[in-house]
Amino acid sequence: MINLLAADDVKAMARRLRTALAADGTTISHSAALELTARQLGARDWNTLVGSLPDAARTDRRKPKPGDPVDAVPIIRIFDVDQAYAFYCDYLGFGRDWEHRFEDHRPMYAQVSRGDVRLHLSEHHGDGSPGIGVLLTTLDVRALHDELQSKDYPLNPAIESEERGLTLAVIDPFHNRLVFHQPVDQPARVDTVAAPWRHRLRVSCSPPVAFEIFTLRMGEWWGPGYNAHPEAYTGVRLEPRVGGAVVFTFDRYPDQSWGRVAAWDPPRVYAQDFWLAQDPDYPSRLTVTFTDDADGTVVDFEHGGWVPGNAAWRNKFAEWPIILRKYIRFADQPA
Incomplete structure (x- = not known):
């Protein structure tokens, strides 16, 4: 049976196993799911299983060759x-x-x-x-x-x-x-299991400025905490487009990826797939809306998308008010 499988097939089996366990309340990492799947197939561990696959099967079928198209836009x-x-x-x-x-x-x-x-x-x-x-x-x-x-x-x-x-x-x-x-082989729907974190803020600047500060100038107010290397933190790089990367930057360490832009509609809506302090295979979602107000801008912040695969990390983010107060103080500074 193993000789009929490719690495992508085994990874798909591991994802389905992980989703099924999560639906029953058991959360495991992606690597643990790979190890369990390998043992189910009779191998000692994941590396042994991969080594037993034919060379053609081990090849990443999604890796483009020179001259292959890599994207299509209707x-x-x-x-x-x-x-x-x-x-x-x-x-x-x-x-x-x-x-x-x-x-x-x-x-x-x-x-x-x-x-x-x-x-x-x-x-x-x-x-x-x-x-x-x-x-x-x-x-x-x-x-x-x-x-x-x-x-x-x-x-x-x-x-x-x-x-x-x-x-x-x-x-x-x-x-x-x-x-x-x-x-048909994609995991079935998994409903959210926990309510989003929601916070409403008010800042004195206009929606375009509030949007720019929250996104492109995030590194100026976020601060050195909540990342892998606080002592070497230099800022946040955010690519202003749907699908753009969101990363922490450091002066002597590689960038740390912690999100991907999911909605970019300045100055109204910003959304981000979010995997800081979470498993990247089960990201949560930040959604921030900016509404013009007589005294500036109302900012509605929501951190949701909590499903069985990531709900165990939800309570780590009870400190959002601390981070968001830094944003308010920065946004309310005189121009």
Whole structure:
């Protein structure tokens, strides 16, 4: 049996084992799941199992070779910008990354993104005709369905169960079809098991400034605590785009990755997949919204996404008020 497996297959088995144990209240690390899976397959340990796999099976099938494409971005033809943004951003939850026109009143070309997925929206007639289909692999179709059902939209779709997995198909205003697909071997939905940490702050600066300070200037107020090397801390580097890295930087140690930008919509919303002091395989989620107020900006902070795989770490973050007070003090400094 082992000779029929590739390393990716065994890793998938380990992920399913880990998810099943987490659903029963037992949390183990990714490495522990690999070791248990290796022993189930009759090997002494993970390294022994990998060494027994054929060379072709041990090869990382996802590693690109020179000349291989490494990304694909569908170009979706649209006719009306407002309708497109209402569907893709307000309804489907994609963020606006950028848009371009050669001149005012000329056709628009824009990028929207959600998670690791990017879509290009184009009014240019040379970029194709409406009516295309786009398949989007999705972590949790049921969670997406719940999210869409909560919104005021006339044609909320139903989930279809197929041999290849769960699918959810939506049609945009221009007859393009987007199919969100959760593969059959992907872990089933795991509901949150603990409430988010929520804090409401008020700062005296405007939303654009409050957003910039919280994100691009995070390293100036975060301080040296809460990282691997406080004595060598030099700041935070945040890449301002969906999928961008969030890392601590140090003067004599490698960068420490502790997040990935999940939503970038200045000056309204910032979200981040968050794995500081957690297992990166089960990140939680920071979501920060900035609302204009007569005296400055209301900042709503939420740290959620607590599922069986990460809930054991939730109580480590009871000290958010200490960190957020540093942000308030910095943001309230005179310009």
